[in-house]
Amino acid sequence: MDVLLERQGHVAVVTVNRPHRRNAINRATADTIAETFAGLEADPEVRAAVLTGAEGTFSAGMDLRDFPEQGRPSVPGRGFAGFVQSPPRMPLVAAVEGWALGGGFEMVLACDLVVAAEDARFGLPEVTRGLTARGGGAFRLPRRLPYALAMELVLTGAPLDAPRAAGHGLVNRITPPGGALKAAIELAQTVAANAPLAVAASVQVVRRSADWPDEESFARQDEWFDPVFASADATEGARAFAERRAAVWAGR
Incomplete structure (x- = not known):
């Protein structure tokens, strides 16, 4: 399955499970993510959710290999990956290991809280591929980072490492490699324990x-x-x- 769902009390863990494609998102995966979040929104027992990627990579963004046949992995009304335009009602925590690139970074920016391994990296390389960051990155990033730094990332496509991202307030928690998911679940459980x-x-x-x-x-x-x-x-x-x-x- 391309998307896995696990429940830990009042916290739901949603995992993009396409490691063979670095957890890149195609239309089918976007549809499944949208359906998954819709189901969680309808469940009053879910008070917070964690989004992560399988096997050491958060997401490489849009699956360019499937793009010619499937088109953009965007769901009407919900946007890229089935949620970036309209995130779920519950607080959403990103657990980032490895790369969060392009649409993968935009998925992170659609989350409310971010936990990242110290070797995680974020980037919007769209301009290097003749594209633009149309999944919210171009306007959400300047809200989360200083203007000059956000503009540099958008215009150069250069990556940002997790410690520097944390230093500018983009990341809430830094963990050793392999520890992001555990720490993200703990943070989500702290949120879910409140009213x-x-x-x-x-x-x-x-x-x-x-x-x-x-x-x-x-x-x-x-x-x-x-x-x-x-x-x-x-x-x-x-x-x-x-x-x-x-x-x-x-x-x-």
């Missing part, structure tokens, strides 16, 4: 607020946050704090 309504609303506000005008920001966030403050989980959180015990979240 699910609060996490879900916070994710949406952080994702959506980049272009909100200051005079509208509080009103817009309240659309997401008012239901959280009125929830049973908010009452449970306050009560658990007062009683010095772990909260038991109901997701309502």
Whole structure:
């Protein structure tokens, strides 16, 4: 199977399983990823997800060998790889080993948190192939890295190593080689242990607020946050704090 799914409590682990193609994405794989995330979004027990690639490579991006016959591996409404245009509602953690190139890097940029092995490398080499980073890389990268560095990566196609990426805030955790998935699952489990309504609303506000005008920001966030403050989980959180015990979240 080109896409593997594993559940660890409230965390789902989605693995691109095409090591013979360096986990490059073709249309069939994009369709499967889209279906996988759609299924996870419909499951209230899934509170966070981890995305990774099999056998030491995150993803080499678009499968150029299949491109002439299958076309771009993009799903209408969801974009490249079946999710970069419309990421799933739950927090998404990228676990990066080896290369994340082109669309593979754009998959990372569509995630909320990034854990990378210290020898991982990121790059947008599209301009060296007569293409452009149209899976979100050209506009998401400057939001995650300083402008000059983002522009250099986009225009030269040069790679960025994980330590430098972490130094500029693109990567949350650095691990020894082979340790990214374990650390990413641990990070996702930490997220999933929190109140699910609060996490879900916070994710949406952080994702959506980049272009909100200051005079509208509080009103817009309240659309997401008012239901959280009125929830049973908010009452449970306050009560658990007062009683010095772990909260038991109901997701309502």
